[in-house]
Amino acid sequence: MAELTFWTGTMDAGKSTLALQTNHNHSARGRSGRIFTTHDRGGEQQITSRLGLRHDALEVTPDLDFWQYTVDALTHGARIDYLICDEAQFYTPGQIETLAKIVDELQIDVFCFGILTDFRTRLFPGAARLVELADRTEVLQVEALCWCGKRATHNARTEDGIMVVEGEVVVVGDVEDLQGPPAEVAYEVLCRQHHRRKLTAARAKAVSLAPEPLPFG
Template structure:
């Protein structure tokens, strides 16, 4: 029986890498699938991993209809055994419901990957609907770490190095790197305590709370 799977974790926890690996594993067994994404940091119509992996994909826009797309493809003779849906937090609730319908009515496996909450710590509508409908919800075992060493639970948005908690929900950016200048818009994973205090790695270093990188690796 086909299933709707939702894999979730913070930024930098390997979701896109796992999405590409999932597609590879199924394709290697002779299954035929399609890959989808939305607002990937690498640009439109691509799934990109921070490990350097990239794959062309179909871009999910606000008016994209998964049911119509798949039924249309099947009608034209295409074979589709599974869908890999990256950046699923940006899908609408209606689009998630279309994915569930594909699983139930056409027996097509769906593997969705996404972040649970936005930079304000509020659930993305797409992720919320996935939690409600998915047959399996999987929290990624690769844990992203806050600068303090605790498990990172939240994605903080920074603008020119300063953490912000309001603004547009969808703003594309990447995880800030400690040894690079602050980007105009970037993201940093933080534990709940330091997200509440708006205490990023740069700010902590400025007040001598984190003078040196943590000794991992």
């Protein structure tokens, strides 16, 4: 039976690497698939991994109809055994529902990869719908780490090196390069405590790391 699977983790946890590895494993067994992504840091129509892996992909726009695309391809003689859907948090809830329909009615496996929450710690609509509909939701076992060494659970956005918690939800950027100058827009993974305190790695170097005073006394 086909399944809708959602693989999730913070930025820098290896989601795109796993997406490409999944495609490789299935294609090596003679299965035929399609790769989709959107807002990839490497540009349109490609899926890239921070390890240097890269593959051509179909760009997902808000008006892409997965059902129509798949049915048209099958009608014209194409073989599709599975779909790889990277950056699935950016898909619309309707598109996620269509992917579930493809699994149920066409018996095509759909593997989705994405993060759960945005830089404001709120669920992406696409990711929320995936959690509601997926046959399985798997958390990546490769843990991204906060600068303090704890497991990173939140994605932080920085603008010119300053962490922000307001703004447009979708702004493309990459994980901050701590060795270079602050990027105009970048992201950093943090544990909950340091995300709440807006304490990025750069700011931690400039301020005391004394714990916050207790709210009494």
